[in-house]
Amino acid sequence: MRTDRTLVDTARAIASGTTTSQEVMDAxxxxxxxTEPDVHAYVALDEGAARAAARAADATPAPERGPLHGLPIGVKDLIATAGLPTRAGSQSWARSYPIDDxxxxxxxRAAGGIxxxxxxxxxxxxxxxxxxTRHPLDPTKYAGGSTIGGAVSVxxxxxxxxxxxxxxxSIRKPxxxxxxxxxxxxxxxxxxAGVVPGTTSNDHVGWITTTVADSALLLAALADLGPVRTDEGVAGLRVGCxxxxxxxxxxxxDAAVRRSLDLLAAGGAEVVWLEIPELEQAAEAHGIIGASGAAAHHRDVPADVRAGYSPGVQGFLxxxxxxxxxxxARAHRVRDDVLRAVDAALETKRLDVLCSPTLALGAVPLATMRPEVDLPRYCRLTMPFNLTGHPSVSVPCEHGDKPVGLQVxxxxxxxATTLRVAAAVEAHTVARAAAVARG
Incomplete structure (x- = not known):
C-alpha cells in the first residue's frame, strides 16, 4: 500500500510543479x-496541522523553499514536538505536550519538512x-528496536x-x-537537545529512509553540511572487515553480506580482513554507561510517576x-580503549570504512522472544559504534521476505563516506532484486 515515493523524487516533483505538497500529503x-489498523506505527497523527502545513507549503514562493519543502516526515515519540504528545512510550507520560520543539x-521545519x-x-x-507496532511483512515477528514506529511507517x-x-x-536495527x-x-x-535521554552519552539522533539518496538529503538539511554526494562509487576505497x-x-x-563485499571488491574496493580485540569489551561497557545514565535521568522523577512504568523498565532502573x-569509571576507560582501537585500525590499515552485518539474525517470533537474551544478540554488532560515536549506516544487502542489512x-x-559505500551496496542489491524478479 505504500506510495512508492522517495524523498528525493518527491522533492523534485514538488519543485517542478508536477505534484503539490497537498497531493503528496493526501497520498x-x-x-x-x-495501514494503521494493522501496523500501529503512530502514537498520534497530526492530520489537520499536516494538511494546513501542506497548503502553506504550496503557497510559499520558490526562492523561500528549503531542501525538505513540503515533505511529510514522522518523528519518534522520544523527541519533543510542540503541541503533540511526547510520552516517550510511557503511559506515565501520556499527558506530556511540550511547548517547544x-x-x-x-x-x-526550517528546511521545509512537515x-x-x-x-x-x-x-x-x-x-x-x-x-x-507490528511488522508489515509478518505481524508475528519482531519489528525492531525503539525507532520501531518510524521504520514501519516508512x-x-x-x-x-x-x-x-x-x-x-535503535535506528539501524529496525x-x-x-x-x-x-x-x-x-x-x-x-x-x-529536546530528546528524552535513553542511554545518555550513547544517544544519537538519526533517521530511517527508503534510499541512501534520501538519507543524504536529510544529512545535508539537518546537519548543515551542504550537498552530500553518494554517486562516486567505491574504486580505490579500502573496506575493513x-x-x-x-x-x-x-x-x-553471512551469505548476503559476503556477496555484497565481493561486489564492492568487483567495483574496485579493496577488502581488508583484520581483528580489533578491544571490541570484545564494548557490549559490557556500553551497557554499564547506558544503564547508569538512565538511572541518573530517572532518579528525580516523582515516585508516583515511576510507579506507572512497565515492570521491565522498573526492574532495569x-x-x-x-x-x-x-x-x-572502568566502563568509561573501556570506552576510551575501544575508541582508540577502532581509530588505530582505521589509521594503520588505511581503511576508509568498516563493513559488517547490521544484525546477526533476522526477525524472531514475538511469542518466543526473550528480551534479556535476544536484545544483546540484536545489538552486539551495532552498539560498538554508539560507544565510540563513529557514524554508521545500515543499508539493505538482501530484500524480500527476509531482509538483511549491511552496516558501514x-x-x-x-x-558522507558511509553513504557513498552504502549507495554502491544499494545499487547492487536493487540490481540483483530486479534480476530475480525477471527470473
Missing amino acids: VLAVADA AAVVRRL VIGKQHTHEFGYGLDEPP AVGSSLAAIGTDGGG AALHGLVGLKPTHGLVDT AGYFFRDLEPAV AQAGRITKDEV AARHGAD
Whole structure:
C-alpha cells in the first residue's frame, strides 16, 4: 500500500510543479488510514496541522523553499514536538505536550519538512516492553528496536522518512529488519537537545529512509553540511572487515553480506580482513554507561510517576541504580580503549570504512522472544559504534521476505563516506532484486 515515493523524487516533483505538497500529503495520509489498523506505527497523527502545513507549503514562493519543502516526515515519540504528545512510550507520560520543539524538529521545519505525526517507541527507548507496532511483512515477528514506529511507517509509506534516536542500534536495527536505510550520524553532529535521554552519552539522533539518496538529503538539511554526494562509487576505497562482526551469524545473513563485499571488491574496493580485540569489551561497557545514565535521568522523577512504568523498565532502573561509580569509571576507560582501537585500525590499515552485518539474525517470533537474551544478540554488532560515536549506516544487502542489512561505519565526521559505500551496496542489491524478479 505504500506510495512508492522517495524523498528525493518527491522533492523534485514538488519543485517542478508536477505534484503539490497537498497531493503528496493526501497520498501519505491515505496510506496511514489504510495501514494503521494493522501496523500501529503512530502514537498520534497530526492530520489537520499536516494538511494546513501542506497548503502553506504550496503557497510559499520558490526562492523561500528549503531542501525538505513540503515533505511529510514522522518523528519518534522520544523527541519533543510542540503541541503533540511526547510520552516517550510511557503511559506515565501520556499527558506530556511540550511547548517547544526539539532542536532537530526545529531544523526539520526550517528546511521545509512537515511533521505528520509522532511514532511509537519502546518505553524510554529501552526495548523492555512491547509497543503495539507490528511488522508489515509478518505481524508475528519482531519489528525492531525503539525507532520501531518510524521504520514501519516508512516501510508501508505512511511517511516518507522518520526521525529517530539510536542508543545501541535503535535506528539501524529496525531499518535492517524492514529492508530500509538507517543512518546514525557521528555523535553530536545532529543536536540532541529536546530528546528524552535513553542511554545518555550513547544517544544519537538519526533517521530511517527508503534510499541512501534520501538519507543524504536529510544529512545535508539537518546537519548543515551542504550537498552530500553518494554517486562516486567505491574504486580505490579500502573496506575493513573485523572478525568480531562475523561470528555467530545466521547463514543467510553471512551469505548476503559476503556477496555484497565481493561486489564492492568487483567495483574496485579493496577488502581488508583484520581483528580489533578491544571490541570484545564494548557490549559490557556500553551497557554499564547506558544503564547508569538512565538511572541518573530517572532518579528525580516523582515516585508516583515511576510507579506507572512497565515492570521491565522498573526492574532495569532498580538494577541500574546499583551500579557503582567505580564500575562506571572502568566502563568509561573501556570506552576510551575501544575508541582508540577502532581509530588505530582505521589509521594503520588505511581503511576508509568498516563493513559488517547490521544484525546477526533476522526477525524472531514475538511469542518466543526473550528480551534479556535476544536484545544483546540484536545489538552486539551495532552498539560498538554508539560507544565510540563513529557514524554508521545500515543499508539493505538482501530484500524480500527476509531482509538483511549491511552496516558501514567510518571515521568521525566521515558520514558522507558511509553513504557513498552504502549507495554502491544499494545499487547492487536493487540490481540483483530486479534480476530475480525477471527470473
